[in-house]
Amino acid sequence: MKTVFIDVDTQIDFLYPAGALAVPGGDAIVENLGALTRFAASKRLQVLSTADAHVEDDPEFRTWKPHCIFGTAGQLKAAATSLAKPVTLTTAEGALDWIADDVGAPGQIIIEKQQLDCFTNPNLRFLLDLLQADRYVVYGVVSELCVQFAAFGLLQTGARVELVTDAIRGLSDRAEDEMVEKFIAHGGVLTTTAQIVGG
Numbered sequence: 001m002k003t004v005f006i007d008v009d010t011q012i013d014f015l016y017p018a019g020a021l022a023v024p025g026g027d028a029i030v031e032n033l034g035a036l037t038r039f040a041a042s043k044r045l046q047v048l049s050t051a052d053a054h055v056e057d058d059p060e061f062r063t064w065k066p067h068c069i070f071g072t073a074g075q076l077k078a079a080a081t082s083l084a085k086p087v088t089l090t091t092a093e094g095a096l097d098w099i100a101d102d103v104g105a106p107g108q109i110i111i112e113k114q115q116l117d118c119f120t121n122p123n124l125r126f127l128l129d130l131l132q133a134d135r136y137v138v139y140g141v142v143s144e145l146c147v148q149f150a151a152f153g154l155l156q157t158g159a160r161v162e163l164v165t166d167a168i169r170g171l172s173d174r175a176e177d178e179m180v181e182k183f184i185a186h187g188g189v190l191t192t193t194a195q196i197v198g199g
C-alpha cells in the first residue's frame with residue numbers, strides 16, 4: 001500500500017502564539033507533528049506540505065489578517081514539520097515539470113497556495129494523479145478550514161484518507177467536531193499519532 005502524508009499549513013504564523021494568525025493551542029500539537037514527520041522520513045515516505053504563500057496586498061487579507069507573506073519568518077514551516085531539501089510546487093502553469101524528478105521520491109514537496117483550499121493550486125491534482133497513492137494521512141491546521149478542504153479533496157480521489165485527530169487544531173472544539181463528523185460521514189477514517197507511528 002502506497003502511503004503519502006499530507007501536512008496542512010503547519011507554518012509559524014498559524015502554529016505558534018506569536019504568529020500573525022495563530023490557531024489557539026496550535027503549539028500543543030507540535031510534538032505530534034514532529035513525531036509524524038520523523039516517522040515519514042524514517043519510512044522514506046513522501047510528504048506533501050501545503051503552505052500559504054501570500055504577497056503583501058493579497059486579496060485574501062480582506063477576509064483574514066495578513067499572514068504567511070512570502071519572505072517573512074511567519075511564512076516558514078515549523079522546524080517540527082520541515083525535512084531537508086524540500087522542493088516547491090508553485091501555482092504556476094508547468095511547475096510540476098520543474099520537480100518531476102522528485103515526484104514519488106522520499107522527501108517533502110511544498111504545495112504553495114494563495115487560498116484556503118490546497119486544490120486551488122492547479123498542479124496538485126496532476127501531482128496526485130502521478131503519485132497514485134492508496135492512502136493519505138492528513139494532519140495540520142486549521143481543522144475546519146484548510147484541513148477540511150484538503151481531506152475532502154483527497155476523499156474524492158477514492159483513496160483511503162486518515163485524519164490524525166491529535167495532530168490537528170481548529171479555531172473551536174465545536175467547529176472541529178463538526179468537521180470530523182462530516183469527514184467520517186463521507187468515508188474518512190480517524191487515527192492518532194501513536195497508531196500511525198506505532199503501526
Ligand SMILES: [Zn+2]
Pocket residue numbers: 052054060067068114115116
Ligand atoms: Zn492565507
